[in-house]
Amino acid sequence: MKCRVCREPAVIDVRRHNAAFCRAHFLRHCRDQVRRAIDDLEMIEAGDRVLVAVSGGKDSLALWDVLVDLGYTADGLYLGLGIGEYSDESAHAARAFARDRGFELHEVDLSADYGYDIPGAAAVTRRAPCGACGLSKRHLFNAVALERGYDVVATGHNLDDEAAVLLGNVLRWDSGYLGRQHPVLPAAPGFVQKVKPLYRLAERETAAYCVLRGIDYQVEECPMAEGNRHLGYKDVLNSLEDRSPGAKASFLFGFVEKAHDRFVDEADGEREGLQACVVCGSPTTGDVCAFCRLRERVGAPVEIPVGVTHRPPG
Amino acid sequence: MKVVLRNPRREVQVPGPLTVSALLQRLELNPESVLVIQGDTLVTRDARLADADVVEIRPVTSGGAT
Numbered sequence: 001m002k003c004r005v006c007r008e009p010a011v012i013d014v015r016r017h018n019a020a021f022c023r024a025h026f027l028r029h030c031r032d033q034v035r036r037a038i039d040d041l042e043m044i045e046a047g048d049r050v051l052v053a054v055s056g057g058k059d060s061l062a063l064w065d066v067l068v069d070l071g072y073t074a075d076g077l078y079l080g081l082g083i084g085e086y087s088d089e090s091a092h093a094a095r096a097f098a099r100d101r102g103f104e105l106h107e108v109d110l111s112a113d114y115g116y117d118i119p120g121a122a123a124v125t126r127r128a129p130c131g132a133c134g135l136s137k138r139h140l141f142n143a144v145a146l147e148r149g150y151d152v153v154a155t156g157h158n159l160d161d162e163a164a165v166l167l168g169n170v171l172r173w174d175s176g177y178l179g180r181q182h183p184v185l186p187a188a189p190g191f192v193q194k195v196k197p198l199y200r201l202a203e204r205e206t207a208a209y210c211v212l213r214g215i216d217y218q219v220e221e222c223p224m225a226e227g228n229r230h231l232g233y234k235d236v237l238n239s240l241e242d243r244s245p246g247a248k249a250s251f252l253f254g255f256v257e258k259a260h261d262r263f264v265d266e267a268d269g270e271r272e273g274l275q276a277c278v279v280c281g282s283p284t285t286g287d288v289c290a291f292c293r294l295r296e297r298v299g300a301p302v303e304i305p306v307g308v309t310h311r312p313p314g
Numbered sequence: 315m316k317v318v319l320r321n322p323r324r325e326v327q328v329p330g331p332l333t334v335s336a337l338l339q340r341l342e343l344n345p346e347s348v349l350v351i352q353g354d355t356l357v358t359r360d361a362r363l364a365d366a367d368v369v370e371i372r373p374v375t376s377g378g379a380t
Contacts, residue, residue, distance in 0.1 A: 001358040011356040012349075020358055057376055160375070207349055207374040211356055221321050221376060231377035238346040238375070 012208045015245035023212050030209045033200040034066045041184050043195035044152055050074040051150035051192075053141045054098075054105065056090030056218040059156030061097050062206040063198055065213060067154065068103065074154070077144055079137060080109035082117025083224055090218040097215060106148070108140055115300030118224065124298045129224040132294060139291035143282060145192040157183075157196040160203045163252040164233035179267030182260055188271045190283035199256075202248065315367040317341070330365035337363060338371075347375050 001010040003022035010020030014029070021029055038044050052064045054076035067074040078094040081087050091107075098105035111117045118136070122129035145153045162181070169177045185194040198206060210217050225231065240247045276282070277289035279302055284290070296302040315330045317337070328337060334350045334357055350357050351370040363369055 001360050010358050013358045015346075058374070059376070164377075202346075203376065204346060204349065204374045207372065208356060211349065211351065211372075219320055219372060220323075221373070225377045228377055231375065234347075234375050234377065235344075238344050241346045242344050 011212065012205075014202075014205065016202070016241070016249050018245070026208065027212060030062070030201060030205060031066055031070060033205075034063075034197045035070060037183060037197050037200045038070075038195075041195075043184055043193075043197055044072060044154075048072070048151040049149065050152045050154050051106075051141065051145045051148070052076045053137065053153060053155045054078045054094045055156070056093035056097075057156070058207045058210045058215075058217045058219075059158050059161075059198060059203065061093070061156075061215050061217050062209045062213075063154060063156045064097070064103065065101075065215060066209075067197070068101075075104040075106065075150075077106045077108065077141060079140055080107065080111065081133060081136075082109075082111045083119060083222065086218075086220065086223055089220065093216060093218045097217075106144060108144060110136060114295055116295060116298040121294060121298045122224070125294070128228065130228055130230070133224070135290055135294060139282065139289070142191055142194075143280070146190075150192060151187075152193045152195055154195050154197055156198055156206070158198045158201055158203045158206050159248060159252055160234055160237065161230075162196065162199050163237050163248045164230050166252055166255055167233045167237060168229065175263050175266040177267075178255075178260070179263035179265065181255075183256065188283075190274065190276075191271070199252070200249075315363055315365055315369055318368070318370045320371070321373050330363050330367065332363055333359065334361045334363060335359040337369070341371070343371065348373055 001013055001020035002008065003010045003025050004019040005025040006022060008022045011023050012026050013020040044050060050067060050072050052060060052067065052074050054060045054064060056078065064074060064076055076094065076098055078091060080091060094105060118129050118133050121132035125132060141153050165181060169181060183196040183199040187193040237248050274283040274285060277284045277292055278287050279292040280289060282289045282291065292302055315328055317326050317328050319326065328340060338345050338348065345359055349372045351372060352361065352363060352367055
C-alpha cells in the first residue's frame with residue numbers, strides 16, 4: 001500500500017477513510033483529527049490549562065503527546081488504583097513518559113491518599129470493579145483540577161470507547177445517559193469542563209500513533225476489565241466495522257451531530273439542585289457524595305459531621 | 315515465522331511466507347482490533363511476511379471504567 005498523500009510506502013491502513021499513510025502523514029492525520037475535534041466542539045480555549053487524565057495506556061499518552069504538540073499547556077494526573085502488577089507497570093509508563101519529555105505529572109494514590117484500592121472496593125461492594133474505578137476517577141480528576149486551578153480535564157476516550165458506550169446506552173434506551181454522552185461536558189459550579197479530544201480517532205489509530213512516536217505505553221489490559229460488557233460491545237462493533245468500514249464512525253458521529261440534542265433535556269436536571277458534600281465539599285444530590293460513601297463503605301477513614309442525616313450506603 | 319501474541323503474552327510458529335491479512339485470518343483475529351509489527355515496523359495488511367520474520371500482533375482494544 002502507498003501513502004494517500006505522498007505515495008511513499010504506507011505503514012498503516014485506515015479503512016474507514018479508504019486510505020493508507022506513511023509515518024509522517026499518519027501522525028499529521030492524528031493531529032488533524034484532534035485539532036478538528038477541539039475546534040469544532042470548542043473543547044479548549046486559548047490560554048486554558050489542561051489536566052490530562054493519564055493511565056499509562058496508549059490513549060492517554062497519545063492524547064498528552066498530541067495536546068502538547070499542538071501547543072496546549074497540558075499537565076498529567078496519574079491515579080494509582082492499586083491493581084497489583086498492572087498498576088505498577090502503568091505507573092512506570094506514565095512516569096517514564098513524563099520524565100523523558102519534561103512534562104509535569106501529578107499523582108494521587110487511592111490507597112495512600114484515600115485508604116482503599118479498586119480490588120478492595122470491588123470486594124466490599126460486590127459490584128464490578130469498573131464501577132468503583134470510574135467513580136473514583138471522575139471524582140478525583142475533577143477535584144484535583146479544581147484544587148490546582150486547571151480549566152479543563154481531558155480524557156483519552158477514543159472513537160471505539162464512545163461508540164461502545166453509545167451502543168450500550170441505545171440498547172437500553174437510557175435517555176439520561178444519552179443526554180450526557182457528548183465529547184464535551186461543560187463546566188458548571190463545582191465541575192471543570194471535561195473533554196474527549198480523541199473521539200474522532202479509533203483505538204487502532206491511537207495505538208499506532210504511540211508505536212510510531214516511540215511512546216512506551218502499558219500494552220497489557222487491566223485484569224479487572226476482562227470479560228466486561230464494554231469489551232463485548234467493542235467486539236460487536238469491530239465485527240461490524242470489518243464488514244462495513246466506517247460503521248463505528250457513522251454511528252458515533254451521527255449521534256453527536258444529529259441525535260444528541262434530542263436527549264439533552266433528559267440530562268439537564270442532573271446538575272441542578274446540587275449541594276456541597278458535607279465530607280469533601282464536592283457537588284452532590286444528597287448530604288454525602290458517592291465517592292465519600294464508597295470510601296466509608298470500604299472502611300477508609302471518613303469523618304461525617306455530627307447532626308448530618310446520612311443515608312446508609314446501599 | 316515466530317508470532318508474538320499478547321494478553322496473555324505467548325508465541326506461536328506460523329509457516330511463511332504469507333500476507334498480514336492471511337496471517338490474521340489464520341489466527342482468526344479481527345484486523346480492526348490489532349496492529350501488526352514486523353520487527354520494529356508497523357505493516358499494512360497487504361505486507362508479505364517471510365518465514366524467518368518475527369512478528370508481533372498487538373491488541374489495541376482496551377476496556378474498563380469510563
